[in-house]
Amino acid sequence: MDSQNPKKIRPLLEPEALDRIDRAILVALQQNARLTNKELAARVGLAESSCHERVKRLVAGGVVRGFHAEVDPRALGVGLQALVAVRLARQTNAAVVSFRQAMLALNEAIAVFHVAGANDFLVQVAVRDSDELRDLILRAITARPEVVHVETSLIYEHARNAGFGAP
Amino acid sequence: MDSQNPKKIRPLLEPEALDRIDRAILVALQQNARLTNKELAARVGLAESSCHERVKRLVAGGVVRGFHAEVDPRALGVGLQALVAVRLARQTNAAVVSFRQAMLALNEAIAVFHVAGANDFLVQVAVRDSDELRDLILRAITARPEVVHVETSLIYEHARNAGFGAP
DNA sequence: ATTGAAACATACAAGAG
DNA sequence: CTCTTGTATGTTTCAAT
Numbered sequence: 001m002d003s004q005n006p007k008k009i010r011p012l013l014e015p016e017a018l019d020r021i022d023r024a025i026l027v028a029l030q031q032n033a034r035l036t037n038k039e040l041a042a043r044v045g046l047a048e049s050s051c052h053e054r055v056k057r058l059v060a061g062g063v064v065r066g067f068h069a070e071v072d073p074r075a076l077g078v079g080l081q082a083l084v085a086v087r088l089a090r091q092t093n094a095a096v097v098s099f100r101q102a103m104l105a106l107n108e109a110i111a112v113f114h115v116a117g118a119n120d121f122l123v124q125v126a127v128r129d130s131d132e133l134r135d136l137i138l139r140a141i142t143a144r145p146e147v148v149h150v151e152t153s154l155i156y157e158h159a160r161n162a163g164f165g166a167p
Numbered sequence: 168m169d170s171q172n173p174k175k176i177r178p179l180l181e182p183e184a185l186d187r188i189d190r191a192i193l194v195a196l197q198q199n200a201r202l203t204n205k206e207l208a209a210r211v212g213l214a215e216s217s218c219h220e221r222v223k224r225l226v227a228g229g230v231v232r233g234f235h236a237e238v239d240p241r242a243l244g245v246g247l248q249a250l251v252a253v254r255l256a257r258q259t260n261a262a263v264v265s266f267r268q269a270m271l272a273l274n275e276a277i278a279v280f281h282v283a284g285a286n287d288f289l290v291q292v293a294v295r296d297s298d299e300l301r302d303l304i305l306r307a308i309t310a311r312p313e314v315v316h317v318e319t320s321l322i323y324e325h326a327r328n329a330g331f332g333a334p
Numbered sequence: 335a336t337t338g339a340a341a342c343a344t345a346c347a348a349g350a351g
Numbered sequence: 352c353t354c355t356t357g358t359a360t361g362t363t364t365c366a367a368t
Contacts, residue, residue: 017244018242018243023243026236026238026243029235029236029238030235030236030238031233031235032233032234032235033200033201033234033235033236034200034201034234036343036344036345037344037345037346038343038344038345046352046353047352047353047354048344048345048353048354049346049347049352049353049354049355050352050353052345052346052347053352056346061242062239062242063238063239063242064236064237064238064239065237065238065239066198066199066236066237067199067200067201067234067235067236067237068196068197068198068199068200068234068235068237068327069193069196069197069200069231069233069234070197070231070232070233070234070235071193071196071197071230071231071232071331071332072229072230072231072232073331073332075185075228075229075230076185076190076193076332077184078332083280083282083284083289100324100326104326104328106328107328107330107331107332107333107334109328109331110327110328110331111325111326111327111328112324112325112326112328113250113322113324113325113326114322114323114324114325114326115250115320115321115322115323116320116321116323117250117318117319117320117321118318118320119320122250122289122320126331151284151285152284153282153283153284153285153286153289154282154283154284155280155281155282156281156282156283157267157279157280157281158278158279158280158281159267159271159278159279159280159281160235160277160278161271161273161274161276161277161278161279163274164238164274164276164277164293165238165240165243165245165274166274167274203360203361203362204361204362204363205360205361205362213336213337214336214337214338215337215338215361215362215363216336216337216338216339216363216364216365217335217336217337219362219363220335220336221335
């Protein structure tokens with residue numbers, strides 16, 4: 001980890017810290033990304049033009065990575081969710097990359113965590129029922145040669161924190 | 168679990184299945200919730216007014232739960248994320264509810280999974296550094312009387328699946 | 335359900351205080 | 352940062368199909 005040998009020249013985002021208003025904007029847009037600039041400006045106590053500028057800066061600077069609609073999985077007929085903990089035989093780069101890609105290629109996968117700990121991956125999946133879950137795990141996970149251990153936990157509830165980054 | 172004693176009368180969402188166009192709308196809005204209605208209509212091959220109606224229906228019917236901005240945690244100075252697996256002493260309703268609420272009250276918590284398996288909860292947290300992580304866990308999790316076991320996994324990467332519900 | 339067009343609102347850019 | 356002006360763009364309603 002030599003500072004003279006930077007492996008990744010990352011965009012460095014924002015050297016200047018985000019002020020109180022920026023944070024208020026981020027909190028508001030996390031809760032409702034479809035707020036009009038007008039409403040947003042009123043909430044954070046700014047003129048519309050200033051607010052508009054700030055939002056543009058936050059998006060352009062990569063502070064805001066995107067805007068996403070949250071869809072109820074039950075509406076898509078997949079009311080059963082699970083977290084599948086996976087341990088690989090060896091944590092080589094090739095194994096990690098190929099497993100990760102395979103998981104993201106699954107329509108049933110909602111999110112993939114690559115972690116350091118007892119397991120290597122946690123894959124959040126949504127399926128119709130337990131039959132589909134079993135089938136998915138056997139077909140798409142257990143069957144992979146790099147996988148040596150799988151442990152499944154049904155998800156009762158998945159709550160997101162509304163105001164992340166508030167104070 | 169008597170069917171004559173339903174604990175929750177849930178909205179029942181949509182009895183009618185979502186058609187191909189609805190799904191296309193959902194996929195598009197998951198990837199970019201800030202698509203203009205105009206662009207969205209063009210993508211799914213509908214007139215603006217029809218598309219607008221459908222989106223309204225999907226939101227009103229609870230199929231779309233909300234629109235959220237995704238914020239880069241590094242921009243907020245919290246570049247270290249972890250998944251904290253927690254086991255409770257007893258899985259009573261009181262213990263589960265109070266632990267859940269306590270976790271969601273933490274600004275460091277991004278998401279809380281209540282699961283069935285070896286553990287009872289998985290809490291996704293974002294902190295500045297490992298010192299803050301240790302402090303958070305000791306102060307807000309381990310210290311709780313209902314908690315009997317905690318296991319922390321650092322998150323190397325958290326990838327979201329773009330087109331959930333595609334086919 | 336879907337449509338096109340009118341009526342309304344907003345976003346966005348640029349310049350001045 | 353705020354205010355303003357201006358224009359382009361987008362949203363929303365509605366009668367008709």
